[in-house]
Amino acid sequence: MREKIIFESDWLTERYAFDVAARNKMLEQRCLDFFTKKEKLFLLDVGSGTGNNTQYLMQQFPQNQEWILVEQDASLCEKSIAQLQQFAQQNNWQVQQINPQKIQLYIPTSKKEIRIQTLNASLLDIEKLLPLNEIDLITNSAVFDLFTPQQFKQWIQAILKSNTAFYASLNYTGMQFFPSDAYHTEMIQLYEQHMQREQQWGKGMGADCANIMEKTLTEQGATTHSQTSIWQIPQNAETMLYFILHFMDEALHEMPLTKSQTKMLKYWLQEKRTQVSKQELGLEVYHQDIFAYPS
């Protein structure tokens, strides 16, 4: 039986700890070092979801910060304000709600002030909506696999022209189940083909996104650094594993499968879910983090 629909925000909440652990700390340090001379930072988090990327990075930068979270889903914009507010309160930071889309945080221990507002819009429109030349860094986490190479190229050209740096973490490149089995390579290949299926706006970069992004940034003359970031999902991380099997289930059922592939998929998913229930399945999901700036 197929599983019931799950909420995007529950998934984003579940993955936060894995994202934090996977982030490449050397690349992150390179990004932090790049801004050491700046007293205050203006940052955009594009495709911000529930605010995970901002929640993590706002703690790493020592400067005062002004963030704009650009997210196309209005309900996630709302959730991000609530999540960041709650996170600040749990850490005994001072919180002031300016309006429903805007909060101001103050960290007494480091005397750091952080202002955060959401913008319910497509990240593809930021050139029209925001003064990009006033932004120090545009960052994101787990977003660009959806976009076509052409969309990314046009978008990044405008960013680099505005002399803005770019930090993209957790760009999916592949995955591996432990233990592996006879069908697992085919199932993962089909899943990755689904990421690159034809959509209204074209074919997404999918698992090639990090390579294409890096190449495009270099061709556009940006100094580009890239390092691996890996989700290590142990056998006892049942919720995370069920989420990923659910996404594979949904994706593969949208593919034009042969009868034997459909049968194989059903058997394979059943076997994987049983392994998860017995804590016998682990997973590694590979990503690449990228930091680039105009040369």
Ligand SMILES: C[S@@+](CC[C@H](N)C(=O)[O-])C[C@H]1O[C@@H](n2cnc3c(N)ncnc32)[C@H](O)[C@@H]1O
């Ligand atoms: C996998 S989630 C990642 C969310 C968040 N960055 C994180 O790390 O938890 C991808 C997010 O990108 C958003 N998104 C996709 N296309 C977008 C677009 N064109 N403009 C703005 N947001 C977009 C989705 O709504 C979703 O919240």
